[in-house]
Amino acid sequence: MVLRECAEKSAAFQKLKNAYTHREEAAKAAKAAGKKVVGTLGCDVPEELILAAGMQPYPIYAVPGGPMDMADKYLEYAFDPMVRAQFERIVDGSLNDFCDAVVVSNSTDVLIRIYLYLKELKRVETDVNFPPVYFIDWLFTRRRMHQERNRLTISLFKEEMEKLAGRVITDEEIDAAAVVCNRTRELLRKIDAFRTAREMKLTGTEMLVIIGGGFYMDREAYNKVLEELLEELPAWPAVTGKRLFYTGSVQTDTGLYARVEAAGAVIVGEDHDWGSRYFERDYDREMPPVRALVDRYMLREFSSKKAFVSQRVEALDRETDAAGAEGVLFYFHIYEEAASWDYPSQKESLEGRGIDTLHFAKMHWPQTQEESDAFSAGLKTLIEGKEA
Amino acid sequence: MAEEKSKSKVVKKLKATAAIGAYQKEWFAGLAERVKNGEDFAYLNADVPMEIFRAMDIPFVVNQWWAAICGAKRMTAKYYGLLNQAGYRDDLCSYCATALAESLDPDDHAIGSDGKPLGPWGGLPHPTIAITRLTCDCQSKIFELFAKNHGASFYAMENTQPRKAPLNWYEIVEDNWEDLYDTDRLDAAVEELKELIRFLEEKTGRMFDENKLIEVMNLINEQEAWYKKTRDLIAETSPVPVTVVDTINAVMQAQWQRGTRFAADHARSLYEEIKALADAGEAAVPNEKYRLMWIGRGIWHDFGFYQRFEQKYGAVFMWSMYLAMGADSYIRNHVEEDPLRALAARYIGMEDFLHMPPWNSSWFLQQARQNRIDGVVYMVPENCMQAVEGSYFIKKTLEDAGIPVLEFKADPVDARKWNAQSMTALVEEFIENRVMKGEK
């Protein structure tokens, strides 16, 4: 993790970095304090509901380089490497001592398969022990009937969370959780403005830590740390470099961003959910809770996985404009294929607007040596604007 | 070559296969003519409820059928080159992206120097409507791009996941679909149909008539009931009168004509023909020793593959999903009570029956038992997330029941990636080491 001195010296940032690095601490502490912990898989699990039930959300992340015995046994080769590693952590028992449940949202097709496989494993391989699994079957197509259907889906999910929590989740509790989550999003947007400003004071690497740290903290404590950090940021030194927007596979650690930024660029925005998509769109407290939840998760900016090509072209144009990006890095892991169909149209639109692009598909995780060399060479071209 | 020697004689004898092939050509020419005369023309993914289009008399072509035609015409190498030139990857979704690739071909409707059309069957007429369901993350993107290239309207239908999944779906689906599916899921599917109908009425100016849908649905029931009889007949007959080489084409092509009098009559004629062969004691493979089940899409570019094990081992591929899905998954009785709900109960389950554990694995086992299967050859398609269908569970279910399974990866339409020799060797080894040793 390449961090600047200002970040290393900031007490607020260090708290975030600690949570980002030691991801189980808060969940285990919550568990020890008698709270239930809910592992989440997919970026469309409404955390407001989990928090309202007095439970602690815990995004299940992939650990690189570990054994993959269970994934190799149960999954076909066509599951992308991060999802494989996430599946491994669920079924190898890693979560059993602190997670009470796993909630999967259908944020990509592959996660639907993971849910079905977990359900089937529970049925036929009873010796494989992992927490009970719940599923949220969102519809992302923007039509009235799908919004209505989503309201039913979220009402059913709320009932399931009530059963898990052992009590009713009141509207007031959801509202209180929404206040906390909206405050987080507001603070993150303000902080992110230091990254997207003309004079950049934050790097993409630092922003990943700031966002991801909060996933593994008590949320009110997180907001306090963000407030502290916000106070400090005006005094942080400016960073320079080619302004890049990142689109593609979720980055749950800072490795890739640090490489890009060490090569002379700054990642000023991204469309994955461990980045700026996380704080896009608030929960509208004027609406009844289920409507507000559906509105927040169904109608935020199109994800790179679940949208039509035309929607993705427009989304990326909007996002790069907002971030003031000069270039776009497309980066997709092997077997994360859907967005490959968007790329030619996106590239055409971006390049028509004077924005450079660099595309990597079918990348292993972690990269092979050959991929790593090609990545470095490509970056050099993109950043320096000449053949490496 | 062994391939030549082992060609099933019956494949040439089946009039039904030739009849549907000829009909399809004639029908396609008629369709092209209608499109030329300015009618709307819909291009549909296989999981779209085409019954609505049939009832509204909107001409349509089904993506997977057309991909098979393009594959059989060996167009794929050219098409993937075109995708590549346009900046797309050429190793993705070969089955579903064939028509998108074709839409990039400037010669699709051209005539070659030999006076023959360059595109398959003279090329795909320009659709005015392109519709898919969101049963995987790629399909909507492919269809939207395809629609744009043709100047067609793009429309997508949503997909939902079941909460309940009774294992014996094939026993209850024909009459008791309310027990099979979550009620709200069926409600949502009916709403999808109504929305689709509204879109089509607006787009084409034609009115949807529910009475016509009832007629279409009943014709389909008639057709699929013949497939059930055919499947049952083949299952109980040894040696089998026909192989998958005979049935796949005859059934798959006619399925795309379902809801017509022709298709229902064709299904009857297929049954009668096979029944006559069975009654006459005609065997597809007279030395039949081992009955093989094929799980996966058809290898359109190398149909001879299925016959390479007949003479040497007496191993006959006698089961494929094409006939058996017709037999078990399409019939919906008492349609008149609520035709749209009956149709909803047909279209939402199709992908799940085939691709979702435990529905697929429990059905494959039931079918393997009914057909007295000695070994299963299971092709897991490359580059398709939708067909990632719990192969572990399928294999385990069958092998726990004592039926050996050979699982391998291949691409059903991309001839570039198919190595006939190594695939044949793989199956031979399987037959010798597992099927012949009587694991079952």
Ligand code: SF4
């Ligand atoms: S993932 Fe499979 S079903 Fe989906 S478009 Fe690709 S080939 Fe077709």
